[in-house]
Amino acid sequence: MKKFDLNRLIRPNIQKLQPYRSARDDFDSGILLDANENSFGSLVPSELELHRYPDPYQNKLRKMVAGFREVKPEQVFMGSGSDEAIDLLIRAVCEPGKDSILITPPTYGMYKVSAGINDNAVISVPLTPAFQLRTEAIFNEVTDATKIIFLCSPNNPTANLLNQDDILEIVERFDGLVVVDEAYIDFSEQPSYAGRVSEYPNLVVLQTLSKAFGMAGARLGIAIASEEVINVILKIKAPYNINKLTAQAGLQALERLDEMKATVHKIYKEKCRLISEFGTFKDIRKVFPSDANFILIQVVNAKELYRKLAANGVIVRYRGDQIHCEETLRVTVGTRDENDALLHNLRQIIS
Ligand code: PMP
Helix, strand or coil, X not given: CCCCCHHHHCCHHHHHCCCCCCHHHCCCCCCCCCCCCCCCCCCCXXXXXXXXXXXXXXXXXXXXXXXXXXXXXXXXXXXXXXXXXXXXXXXXXXXXXCCEEEECCCCCCHHHHHHHHCCCEEEECCCCCCCCCCHHHHHHXXXXXXXXXXXXXXXXXXXXXXXXXXXXXXXXXXXXXXXXXXXXXXXXXXXXXXXXXXXXXXXXXXXXXXXXXXXXXXXXXXXXXXXXXXXXXXXXXXXXXXXXXXXXXXXXXXXXXXXXXXXXXXXXXXXXXXXXXXXXXXXXXXXXXXXXXXXXXXXXXXXXXXHHHHHCCCCCEECCCCCCCCXXXXXXXXXXXXXXXXXXXXXXXXX
């Protein structure tokens, strides 16, 4: 196992912090006159007893996720989207105005935004034009103040997996936290890195129910890491960060793994169809390989195509302003009908 001193990394104020103790930490049954709830009940009748606060530690959900990912419940954190985990990790280890994070553009935008909110510098080490990591450049740019490296695999917006050897080299060599964001992992053939958190105490794997599980509206994200790292983010999260409605929906989703896999397969088939249809357009110059539920395409005049599609009610994402993504659009794989509408509109607009 890698040698790693987590305490050296955690901000001193967070180490000293006495976390808020919620009433439900101590008792969750009996005559509950401890939390200033409304004992007369909720205005919205529900078997969930919405007049009572939820479990602050989300033990049922964490157990389900742990079973699914073959880790321990203590190695799992549930957040209001994985965006919450990104924010908490930065606030746990990065001293505002002093420390930095490292990202590898083009990549998901929230790492930079969350660092900005906490007043942390962002070191950018772009991927290669083939969208792979430049490990030596990363280690040249890292300073003593760099506390987290964010990697995203499969990467958004490029849709490709990062090479495993590069990710593991970074996890092994870097003294800070390495976050591997696996929001799209269930669409890829590659196994999750979640199983490796016992081996690498500085590795944090982010996942979400927003994509393959189709639960973006419920807001449920997952961080998987060593028990020590998870305890730090549990200590600083808002006391009741997952509400009962979301928790129940999440539990139901996690009970339907076969359905999730069936949907992933349908999306895969639609993705293959779209990729092959895209190949028939002269104005689609490049279709990048995809291990996710979206496809990055390079077209002639991406901005104009983006605007014309939107005018016809088909909304895709313009990504041409990102490094190595000149003239690109990111297209989410939709249902068969949605994809037909996209293709129909493309045929009308471009050749
Ligand atoms: N990571 C990546 C790479 C994403 O693309 C997204 C959402 N687009 C997220 C994290 C955030 O997901 P959520 O907060 O819905 O869990």
